[in-house]
Amino acid sequence: MEREWTTGGTAARGGTEAEGLGGVRRALDAGVRAVAEGPVALAVVGDCLATDHELRGVLPAVQAGRWAELTRWPGSYWVVASDGRQHFVCGGLAGIRAVYYTPHEEGTAWASEPVLLRRPLVPDLPLLAAGLGAGEHHWPHRTPYEQIVPGGFGLLLAPGAPPQLVDIRRVKPVDELREGAEWFGRVLADAVQHRVRAAGGVVGADLSGGLDSLAAVVLAAGVGSVHAVTYTDGYTSGEDMAFAARVAEHTGTRHAVAAGSDEQLPFSFPPGQPTGAEPVLDAAMYAMDTAYLHPVRGLPLHLTGHGGDIVLDASSSCWVRLLQEGRRREAHRQVVAFARLRNTAPGPYWKALKQAADLGRTGTLEQAA
The missing domain is CATH 3.40.50.620 (HUPs)
Structure with missing residues (x-):
């Protein structure tokens, strides 16, 4: 399967080496396409709609370390890239294509399944404790288990340096x-x-x-x-x-x-x-x-x-933002409509939103704690 592949010295079952990407192994039936120019190489594994021309078109971004540009094609896929000095790997913005990793003396091994790394999953206890205390998840760069690349992040591996998470969640803003x-x-x-x-x-x-x-x-x-x-x-x-x-x-x-x-x-x-x-x-x-x-x-x-x-749905934080911007009437109209659609009294909901707007994010978290 395409998910059975890894690098850093740990080979997947029945895998073959991907040329130009230094130690990457993939399963025999994995759908993979790769392009390279000299030491700069890029591979996509999975269902990627980019053409070969488009893949070659981002090799300058690989060379310059503009990693977020490698995740803009439609589809669901892993990306592996190398500029000749360091390696980059990510599993997509949605977090469906997992990337697990384990640092060791010789570098960092990574894989699409934890069993390939031959290590147990270790819970991130500080994160779980914070979630229980605050009641919300405000740490997008962490997951419930240690050493898993979160959705929207990639893993950057450089010789002699610890693994580094790279934020690739750049969203193009719209005016309307x-x-x-x-x-x-x-x-x-x-x-x-x-x-x-x-x-x-x-x-x-x-x-x-x-x-x-x-x-x-x-x-x-x-x-x-x-x-x-x-x-x-x-x-x-x-x-x-x-x-x-x-x-x-x-x-x-x-x-x-x-x-x-x-x-x-x-x-x-x-x-x-x-x-x-x-x-x-x-x-x-x-x-x-x-x-x-x-x-x-x-x-x-x-x-x-x-x-x-x-x-596909809006967060209630949008109404808090409207209140903080002084757009009270617009926020109240939307909150009342939202509550009535759900047969809920708008009064208590409106009161809670006003309190959140007055306290701000820090004050709300402190109150919850």
Whole structure:
């Protein structure tokens, strides 16, 4: 598999060496493309939509150490680059393509799976303690386990120096929300539909009734055949279930529904569950996934909405910002609309937002602590 590859002296099972990248090993069936000019080399592993011409076009950025420019192509892939003196590796902005690393006397070994490094995963106890105390995650450069490259960061390895995390989350600002929404819509459509076409046009997909999975199903159905699956139990919303059924009917999507029980709740960790690739969301959701994904087993691709709300929904911090800028009436109008859509009283919510705006980030964290 393409995930079984590493560098720094630790070879992947059945791997072959990638030319020009100094000790990188990859599995025999990994999809990899590489370009090089003299000591400057670049490889992408996975599903990258960049052309060979575009790959060659960023070799000057590799030579100059402008690492963030290597992550701007559509797709989901690892990047490995070398300017002849130092190496750079990253797994993408979303954190789906993992990069684990282990410093040792001869340098730093890294891999796409911890088992290839032959070391256990060690929890980041200070981070976990801070999360419990403050109730929020404000440390994007750290993960719940040590020595894992977070999403949005890359790993820079130079001789005689400790491994360094490089922030690659540069986002191009837009002047207007409408402009940003249209641009995001095009990018999302291209990302989903490219994967459907690459999978042969027949894919599986989650359809929970929420915005994230709904968007993926609608876009996928426009270019292929979708088999959607929905999970429901005593804790899920009947309204969401009804909405999922309407979306399936509207798009002509084949639809299967699985009814779970308490045994399928997240973090149930049933006996016999595979381990070794944590921390991943799949480990916590294993019992539920096993229950409802059975109808789509064997399909080459499955689209999921896990985590999509973070991208497709707005954070309440936007209203705090409006209050801090003196745009009180606009903030109040949006908060009231938000609360009414959820059958929630706007008063207590509005009070909490005003307090957060007055205290600021530091004061809010101190109060929570």
